[in-house]
Amino acid sequence: GFYLPFKQDYTVEGFSTVIYKGNGVDNTYIGGTGFKPDLVWLKSRSDVDHHYLQDSVRGATKQLISTETGAETSYTNGVKSFENDGFTLGTSNWANENGQTRVAWNWDMGGSNASNTEGNVTSTVRANATYGQSIVSWQYTTAADNLVGHGLSSAPEMILLKSRTTAYNWDVYHKDLSAAIKRLVLNSTAAEDTGFFDTTPTSTVFEYNTSGASNNDNMIAYCFHSVTGYSKFGKYTGNGNASGTSVTTGFEPAFVLVKGLSGDMTHKHWTIRDNTRSPNNDRTKGLHANKNEAEFDASNNAMAFSSTGFQLKGTDPGINENNIEYIYMAFADTREYAYWL
Numbered sequence: 001g002f003y004l005p006f007k008q009d010y011t012v013e014g015f016s017t018v019i020y021k022g023n024g025v026d027n028t029y030i031g032g033t034g035f036k037p038d039l040v041w042l043k044s045r046s047d048v049d050h051h052y053l054q055d056s057v058r059g060a061t062k063q064l065i066s067t068e069t070g071a072e073t074s075y076t077n078g079v080k081s082f083e084n085d086g087f088t089l090g091t092s093n094w095a096n097e098n099g100q101t102r103v104a105w106n107w108d109m110g111g112s113n114a115s116n117t118e119g120n121v122t123s124t125v126r127a128n129a130t131y132g133q134s135i136v137s138w139q140y141t142t143a144a145d146n147l148v149g150h151g152l153s154s155a156p157e158m159i160l161l162k163s164r165t166t167a168y169n170w171d172v173y174h175k176d177l178s179a180a181i182k183r184l185v186l187n188s189t190a191a192e193d194t195g196f197f198d199t200t201p202t203s204t205v206f207e208y209n210t211s212g213a214s215n216n217d218n219m220i221a222y223c224f225h226s227v228t229g230y231s232k233f234g235k236y237t238g239n240g241n242a243s244g245t246s247v248t249t250g251f252e253p254a255f256v257l258v259k260g261l262s263g264d265m266t267h268k269h270w271t272i273r274d275n276t277r278s279p280n281n282d283r284t285k286g287l288h289a290n291k292n293e294a295e296f297d298a299s300n301n302a303m304a305f306s307s308t309g310f311q312l313k314g315t316d317p318g319i320n321e322n323n324i325e326y327i328y329m330a331f332a333d334t335r336e337y338a339y340w341l
Contacts, residue, residue: 013108014131014230014334017254017276019045024091024098026077031086034335038109038126038135039222040079040087041066043287044094045101045277045295051287052094054079057113057126057135058220060087064162066186066270067292072164072218103277103287103295105255108334109135110151119147119205127151131334132227140217145198145209148221155201156223157233158329160186161208164220168212173197174327176235177261184259184327187290189268192261224329232330236312240322242300244312247328252307254333257289260317263324267317273303273310275333281305282313 013035020030038056043049051066060079062072077090087104089096110128121141127134127150134151140163150156159173170186173195177184183195196210206223213219226232232249238260239245254275260268270289277295278285282302285295300314310330312320319326 012110012128012130014128014133014227015108015255015331016106016333016335017274018086018104018106019276020102020104022089022096022098022100022102024096026091027080028089028096029083029086030089030104031083032335033086033104033106035106035108036084036111037082037087037106038111038128039107040082041105042079042095043103044097045103045285045287047097047100048292048294049094050292051289052078055126055135055220055222056082056109057124057137058164062164064164064220066170066289068187069167069169071167072220103274105274107133109133114151116149116151118149120144121146121148123149123151125149125151129153130227131230132225133231134223136221136223138219140208140210140213140215140219142215145207147205147207149205150201150221150223152223152225153203154225155203156206157225159197159201159206159221159223161219161221163213163217165217166212166214168210171196171208171210173201173206175200175233176325176327184261186270189265189290191265191268230332230334233328235325235327238312238317238320238322238324238326240315240320242313242315244314244320246311247309247330249309249330251309251332253305253310253330255331256303256305256310256328257330258319258326258328260319260321261325261327263321264317267321269318271301271318273305275305 078092123138157175172184180200281304301316302313
């Protein structure tokens with residue numbers, strides 16, 4: 001038998017992963033996402049290359065790179081458009097090089113933009129309240145701490161935030177850091193540091209203040225909170241054993257990202273596993289969100305997915321050092337499938 005993605009009406013969904021091989025042909029359509037994606041995170045599997053993020057608020061042709069500090073760039077021959085069940089590519093080598101295998105992680109962030117005035121700055125928000133995720137764009141002001149409306153019904157538990165205008169770090173808020181004012185940096189292995197989220201996010205706004213962005217910089221944030229059966233944002237403690245810590249999410253993960261908070265920080269990469277590149281346990285095919293590398297296959301850096309969560313299955317200090325805390329984000333695949341036997 002076999003299975004195919006099946007969607008009748010492209011209603012609001014959450015997350016999916018697709019893999020493809022580039023062909024170098026303009027207007028190549030990559031389908032199978034199960035919904036019209038609003039955030040597409042692309043990474044080469046076969047070549048040393050960066051991670052590229054595109055979203056529907058900034059526009060499909062605008063990219064940011066998670067492995068470096070650079071400002072937003074425009075590529076009309078990269079991701080050209082988002083479609084009902086996927087996206088269209090141009091001829092750019094970073095998106096569609098002939099013969100190169102790639103992965104795309106995709107999120108449905110709600111489908112339409114809205115102006116949000118909940119805070120002291122006006123933000124443009126595309127929010128998927130059902131699945132607890134939103135894209136937030138606003139113009140930074142140095143006049144006061146920025147209170148930014150995020151468009152969700154609950155407080156964000158994780159935020160990935162970047163200046164589009166200034167070459168500056170990716171700031172990451174996570175609810176399980178040691179304090180609300182702490183942050184991590186997505187483009188670095190560094191430990192948590194004093195950050196720019198001065199207070200805990202609320203159900204309407206998050207607060208942000210930084211010396212890294214300039215007045216009137218254009219900003220972008222990807223906001224998430226846990227949704228039962230779909231997403232989970234939490235923390236676990238490693239045990240240093242090959243049969244490592246088990247983490248309960250309440251659903252079968254399709255995507256897991258983890259980051260260590262202390263210890264030897266040279267190994268504390270932002271480690272990503274998914275059930276598409278590694279369709280069976282143990283999930284050994286890895287990528288690091290902070291590194292421009294090819295996909296690696298390592299049994300000591302593996303995870304096993306189950307119907308209720310995931311287990312660390314390696315002794316690599318990047319995921320399972322004894323007595324070290326790690327934060328994580330996990331998503332389920334929300335695509336619907338039709339089966340033929």
